[in-house]
Amino acid sequence: MTDTSTQSGPMLAADGTPLKKSLARALRLQKMRALALIAPLLIFVLVSFVIPIGSMLFRSVENGSVAETLPLTVAELQNWDATSGELPDEALYAAFTTDMVAAIEAKKHTRLGSRLNYEHTGMSSLFRKSGRQIKKLDPAADAPFKDKIIDIDKKWGDVETWQVIKTHSVKYTNGYFLNAIDMQRTVEGAKAQPEDKQILIKLFQRTLFMSMVITVSCILLGYPVAWLLANLPARTANVLMILVLLPFWTSLLVRTSAWKVMLQQQGVINEVLVWLGIVADDARLVMINNQLGTIIAMTHILLPFMILPMYSVMQTIKPTYLRAAKSMGATNWTAFWRVYFPLSVPGIGAGSILVFILSIGYYITPEIVGGTKGVFISNRIAYHISSSLNWGLAAALGTILLAVVLVLYWAYDKIVGIDNVKLG
Amino acid sequence: MKTKLTALAVTTALVAPAAIAEEMTIVSWGGAYSKSQLKAYHEPYSEKTGVTILNDDSSAEAVAKLRAMDEAGNVTWDVVDVVAADAMRLCDEGLAMEIDADTQLAAAPDGTSASEDFGDLLVSECFIPQIVYSTTFGYRTDLVGDTAPTEICSVFDLDAYPGKRSLEKRPINNMEWALLCDGVAKDDVYDVLATPEGQDQALAKLDTIKDSVIWWSAGADTPQLLADGEVIMGSTYNGRLFSVIEEQKQPVAMLWDAQVFDLDGWIIPAGLSDERKARALDYIMFATDTQRLADQAKYISYGPARKSSAPLVGQHAELGIDMAPHMPTDPENAKNTFLYNYEFWADYRDDIDAKFQAWLAK
Numbered sequence: 001m002t003d004t005s006t007q008s009g010p011m012l013a014a015d016g017t018p019l020k021k022s023l024a025r026a027l028r029l030q031k032m033r034a035l036a037l038i039a040p041l042l043i044f045v046l047v048s049f050v051i052p053i054g055s056m057l058f059r060s061v062e063n064g065s066v067a068e069t070l071p072l073t074v075a076e077l078q079n080w081d082a083t084s085g086e087l088p089d090e091a092l093y094a095a096f097t098t099d100m101v102a103a104i105e106a107k108k109h110t111r112l113g114s115r116l117n118y119e120h121t122g123m124s125s126l127f128r129k130s131g132r133q134i135k136k137l138d139p140a141a142d143a144p145f146k147d148k149i150i151d152i153d154k155k156w157g158d159v160e161t162w163q164v165i166k167t168h169s170v171k172y173t174n175g176y177f178l179n180a181i182d183m184q185r186t187v188e189g190a191k192a193q194p195e196d197k198q199i200l201i202k203l204f205q206r207t208l209f210m211s212m213v214i215t216v217s218c219i220l221l222g223y224p225v226a227w228l229l230a231n232l233p234a235r236t237a238n239v240l241m242i243l244v245l246l247p248f249w250t251s252l253l254v255r256t257s258a259w260k261v262m263l264q265q266q267g268v269i270n271e272v273l274v275w276l277g278i279v280a281d282d283a284r285l286v287m288i289n290n291q292l293g294t295i296i297a298m299t300h301i302l303l304p305f306m307i308l309p310m311y312s313v314m315q316t317i318k319p320t321y322l323r324a325a326k327s328m329g330a331t332n333w334t335a336f337w338r339v340y341f342p343l344s345v346p347g348i349g350a351g352s353i354l355v356f357i358l359s360i361g362y363y364i365t366p367e368i369v370g371g372t373k374g375v376f377i378s379n380r381i382a383y384h385i386s387s388s389l390n391w392g393l394a395a396a397l398g399t400i401l402l403a404v405v406l407v408l409y410w411a412y413d414k415i416v417g418i419d420n421v422k423l424g
Numbered sequence: 425m426k427t428k429l430t431a432l433a434v435t436t437a438l439v440a441p442a443a444i445a446e447e448m449t450i451v452s453w454g455g456a457y458s459k460s461q462l463k464a465y466h467e468p469y470s471e472k473t474g475v476t477i478l479n480d481d482s483s484a485e486a487v488a489k490l491r492a493m494d495e496a497g498n499v500t501w502d503v504v505d506v507v508a509a510d511a512m513r514l515c516d517e518g519l520a521m522e523i524d525a526d527t528q529l530a531a532a533p534d535g536t537s538a539s540e541d542f543g544d545l546l547v548s549e550c551f552i553p554q555i556v557y558s559t560t561f562g563y564r565t566d567l568v569g570d571t572a573p574t575e576i577c578s579v580f581d582l583d584a585y586p587g588k589r590s591l592e593k594r595p596i597n598n599m600e601w602a603l604l605c606d607g608v609a610k611d612d613v614y615d616v617l618a619t620p621e622g623q624d625q626a627l628a629k630l631d632t633i634k635d636s637v638i639w640w641s642a643g644a645d646t647p648q649l650l651a652d653g654e655v656i657m658g659s660t661y662n663g664r665l666f667s668v669i670e671e672q673k674q675p676v677a678m679l680w681d682a683q684v685f686d687l688d689g690w691i692i693p694a695g696l697s698d699e700r701k702a703r704a705l706d707y708i709m710f711a712t713d714t715q716r717l718a719d720q721a722k723y724i725s726y727g728p729a730r731k732s733s734a735p736l737v738g739q740h741a742e743l744g745i746d747m748a749p750h751m752p753t754d755p756e757n758a759k760n761t762f763l764y765n766y767e768f769w770a771d772y773r774d775d776i777d778a779k780f781q782a783w784l785a786k
Binding site for chain 1: 484485487488491513515516517518588593624638639641652653654767770771772773774775777778779781782783784785
């Protein structure tokens with residue numbers, strides 16, 4: 001009791017400052033030091049991960065090029081009723097001429113043509129060819145323009161041309177996302193793409209389905225291997241471990257090409273089967289350039305990602321549990337199924353997440369062994385990045401893929417629980 | 425892969441001490457093609473000027489990479505080898521510099537201006553043609569039966585030539601061949617292909633062989649498939665087939681019928697500093713003159729883009745065989761040809777490609 005009466009004021013540290021304050025300062029210092037320690041990593045992650053992904057997400061809605069290249073035209077188009085079916089008036093053609101002359105000067109008109117060609121076939125050459133003629137017009141002296149422009153190319157007299165420009169003149173567009181789910185932006189709002197151009201949703205479904213199949217086959221093949229690794233004497237286990245890791249250290253392309261040699265119709269497996277007389281020479285199995293090829297090659301490539309987490313979880317399961325179960329009368333199967341398996345589930349969970357997420361974004365292996373039915377959505381993304389240069393659509397596809405992964409991760413957390421995932 | 429010609433540059437620097445140590449990065453396709461350029465262009469150029477040439481084998485992704493470099497404001501390439509369609513695309517995007525053929529390229533030895541010497545092959549303001557190559561078919565002489573195929577429609581004839589064939593996994597060329605073999609006259613092919621009905625017609629024709637096709641995406645695939653006997657015929661670039669036939673001595677022969685000519689050449693990226701631009705133009709002036717273009721044909725079976733180079737084409741540097749009969753432009757091989765329609769495909773590529781891919785996935 002006497003203690004409390006003597007120290008009724010705030011507790012003081014040795015130097016006379018209140019203890020609370022002094023403690024907070026020490027903690028703050030510690031936090032700063034910790035922050036300084038992780039700063040390199042933090043900056044690295046920001047620069048190499050967050051910023052690129054952010055800019056990718058942004059690209060999928062960004063659409064400044066129309067309004068930047070044709071600012072006066074876009075302003076004039078606001079006064080034009082796109083659904084009226086009538087051509088815009090002279091004021092618009094005059095604004096368009098002024099814009100185009102400036103754009104041609106800056107060599108930006110053909111870039112706009114390529115942008116609009118993604119939405120409407122023919123825009124690319126329309127802008128390129130008309131550019132050579134419009135260049136000769138003088139926006140100040142040559143009015144009126146309407147007939148002259150339509151003379152240069154009769155497509156400028158099509159309502160549709162102007163509809164396309166107006167539809168895609170907004171600064172931020174949902175057009176790329178609509179394209180990414182087989183729809184398109186039109187004057188009358190969002191519409192489905194013609195049936196013979198619909199492919200992306202199908203590819204998304206195929207990617208998810210095949211990734212699922214690959215994950216399951218990795219579990220089925222990996223589980224016994226991991227079990228063996230965890231239960232064999234250390235020496236034998238180490239040798240086996242090297243066999244698991246060896247393909248891991250081999251180049252991805254080499255392994256994929258090796259599968260090509262194995263699986264093709266004149267390949268090793270077919271040759272052996274024909275030689276053994278199991279398969280007729282004219283009825284060789286088709287195991288590559290289809291879904292089966294992709295599943296086989298990718299299962300092989302991703303298998304270590306399944307085995308390693310399973311193995312490290314299984315190592316922590318004590319053999320005494322199984323013995324205890326058996327001593328109480330459980331059969332081998334019951335002991336495994338009721339005791340061992342539930343304990344190994346966190347390893348399966350971790351492996352499955354790794355394999356599934358890796359396979360969903362796989363590109364090179366499906367491209368080489370997938371033929372036409374075994375390619376993924378990432379192959380389309382690659383096409384739009386490097387070949388068609390439609391980066392907006394590629395970004396939209398990538399964003400959707402990212403969202404799908406996050407949703408699945410969330411669902412996994414809800415169903416299985418993310419705490420129930422262990423890497424060892 | 426970056427090969428430095430440093431040793432060469434060092435020796436030349438010793439010979440010509442006035443030359444400053446300069447470098448330029450030239451982008452190309454790699455493999456045998458880059459080697460032919462190294463021998464015919466880079467080595468003589470380095471010897472002449474002392475400029476060190478760095479090679480970058482990124483031509484396949486050149487368009488996307490140049491765009492990314494341009495956006496980052498740091499273009500590190502000086503001269504880029506691209507196909508004509510990509511050159512057009514780069515020109516449209518404002519990523520390649522416009523070239524005035526008559527002032528910036530060498531005239532022919534007899535004084536013919538460069539624009540006349542290259543003629544129609546100057547398909548874009550930014551494009552400096554180098555070679556004419558073709559996409560054509562090769563077939564296995566031992567797997568096609570007694571009558572070897574002589575015309576393009578054999579590809580669609582499963583009765584006479586049962587077995588797999590390989591086609592490129594894109595609509596370009598395949599659609600034209602399909603229409604041609606479905607009774608469309610050669611002159612009408614692109615008019616027909618511009619209509620949705622025509623596109624359906626081409627896909628319907630391709631449908632008849634769809635189950636027997638292996639689709640390729642890399643130029644090396646068909647030669648490999650032919651060598652393995654996986655396919656009995658397949659399309660690829662004529663230079664690849666030349667090397668399968670003449671260098672690897674595989675039982676393969678060329679079917680030149682309805683080969684599609686395409687062009688490959690140089691572009692100079694837009695926005696280079698004056699110094700680098702001057703160097704790039706100097707290289708281009710040297711590397712695309714009449715003799716240099718003819719020299720390249722000693723190492724690879726692609727036709728020089730200049731009319732004046734054709735008579736100078738000699739023998740293969742290592743095999744010692746006459747190269748003229750292996751050129752896609754040789755009159756014997758060029759009886760029935762197509763020229764890649766750049767304007768058409770620049771417009772229709774996005775649209776037809778979407779349809780083609782949807783058809784493939786069906």
